[in-house]
Amino acid sequence: MPRDLLVDVELRRGRLRRTLQEVLRCAIQDGRLGSGTTLPSSRTLAGDLGVSRGVVTDVYDQLQAEGYVELRARRAPVVIAVARATASASDPPAPIWRYDFVATTPDVDLFPRRAWIRFLERSLRTAPPAVFDYGDHRGRIELRRAIRDYLARVRGVRTEPERIVITQGFTQALDLLCRVLIDRGAKTIAFETPSLPDAWATARMSGLNVVGCPVDRNGLDVDQLRSLNPDAVVTTPAHQFPTGAVMTPDRRRHLIAWAESAGHVIVEDDYDAEFRYDRLGVGAVQGLDPDHVIHVGTASKTLAPAIRLAWMSLPGHLIDDIRKAKGTADSGSPALDQLVLADLVASGEYDRHIGLARRTYRQRRDRLVTSLAEALPEVRVFGADAGLHVVLDLPDDFDDVALANEAARHGIAIRALSPMTLGGIRRQGLLLGYGKLAVERVRDAVFALAAILKPRLR
Numbered sequence: 001m002p003r004d005l006l007v008d009v010e011l012r013r014g015r016l017r018r019t020l021q022e023v024l025r026c027a028i029q030d031g032r033l034g035s036g037t038t039l040p041s042s043r044t045l046a047g048d049l050g051v052s053r054g055v056v057t058d059v060y061d062q063l064q065a066e067g068y069v070e071l072r073a074r075r076a077p078v079v080i081a082v083a084r085a086t087a088s089a090s091d092p093p094a095p096i097w098r099y100d101f102v103a104t105t106p107d108v109d110l111f112p113r114r115a116w117i118r119f120l121e122r123s124l125r126t127a128p129p130a131v132f133d134y135g136d137h138r139g140r141i142e143l144r145r146a147i148r149d150y151l152a153r154v155r156g157v158r159t160e161p162e163r164i165v166i167t168q169g170f171t172q173a174l175d176l177l178c179r180v181l182i183d184r185g186a187k188t189i190a191f192e193t194p195s196l197p198d199a200w201a202t203a204r205m206s207g208l209n210v211v212g213c214p215v216d217r218n219g220l221d222v223d224q225l226r227s228l229n230p231d232a233v234v235t236t237p238a239h240q241f242p243t244g245a246v247m248t249p250d251r252r253r254h255l256i257a258w259a260e261s262a263g264h265v266i267v268e269d270d271y272d273a274e275f276r277y278d279r280l281g282v283g284a285v286q287g288l289d290p291d292h293v294i295h296v297g298t299a300s301k302t303l304a305p306a307i308r309l310a311w312m313s314l315p316g317h318l319i320d321d322i323r324k325a326k327g328t329a330d331s332g333s334p335a336l337d338q339l340v341l342a343d344l345v346a347s348g349e350y351d352r353h354i355g356l357a358r359r360t361y362r363q364r365r366d367r368l369v370t371s372l373a374e375a376l377p378e379v380r381v382f383g384a385d386a387g388l389h390v391v392l393d394l395p396d397d398f399d400d401v402a403l404a405n406e407a408a409r410h411g412i413a414i415r416a417l418s419p420m421t422l423g424g425i426r427r428q429g430l431l432l433g434y435g436k437l438a439v440e441r442v443r444d445a446v447f448a449l450a451a452i453l454k455p456r457l458r
Ligand SMILES: Cc1ncc(COP(=O)(O)O)c(C=O)c1O
Pocket: 104, 105, 168, 169, 170, 171, 172, 196, 236, 241, 269, 271, 298, 299, 300, 305, 309, 310
């Protein structure tokens, strides 16, 4: 037995039995005691360590029970082969950007920490024990009630607490729905093109075939949707991601008519409808037909993505299946966070926070648009009315991915538009998010980007 292992044991005499066991187990796992190595007899090792023989036999018995050593009558124990863990790649350090134009994250510095602490403390003090138990897989009733009231008031959504399922973000809502659709025999789901590739990946994981349906300045092209005729479609009517188009009233009616005539479902991803700057936001499409539209809202833009809370309002025929799918996936979302969010919404803090965030983002949006007009007057900007980003339209023969890579080398994080194409024409462009750019840095960020972009536009 190597001397250093014995020293290790000596040093940690206090918890001798456990220490000896840990030291031997570790040495076997990391190969210092290789397969076939003979360990000292219990008498010898006890003598070396100056402990009772019973301590060592207990440890050897335990290691045998765990499968690390073989004990043989009147012979010394032998180490059994164990698989070596493959070395895992260490996490690369998070890049530090000079300017971060990420388009999918809000300003998490604005997170209402004080209110969250206040409501968390209150829940911890007053919540009955049942809150800490497994509960209804749809989520806490307090949150479902608060969300029902909020959605009716702010988004014109028609729902009831019984129809709401709380999920871990829009991502899980989509995942659950795709699983349920597959179980019901669905084959295909359509997404807008362009749209978020992460969402296509979620749908593909369930086994659904993913197809792209074009959008134009009026939103999703419903005639094209009719000819694709998928089992479901995911759409962002209030503010198309990423182009920023708002679906026109005509298109909204046609979309509903498609779902009704074909008996299919529409998934309304209402991810950032609260952030509309120049006029009142349009209500959710779900309000037109709650039996064919699944409305999904999320706290990822209004509060922070790490909260991982979203809410889906379901047609009656999907409630039981989605509830079961949620139970199978994770037995329900964290209850305390749901109670805190319920208090935040019901107390009006949520609205106050959104009001403050909206004012902050509007300033940044204004500064971004004027800076772009100054630095890059030749480039068209669209999608500036709402949300947390604008899109720079680039010529068809441009390589937006190469530009984004070049920008990254200059410490500027920016996302290219063309990889968001799901079939059809690949539009070239850049997404400029302002969730992470303080207003006083916006102009510098735009000029830094223009310095890279301008020479390539000629
Ligand atoms: C179009 C779109 N939908 C939904 C979300 C939110 O997803 P989640 O609620 O899973 O964080 C995002 C986040 O970036 C998004 O860009």
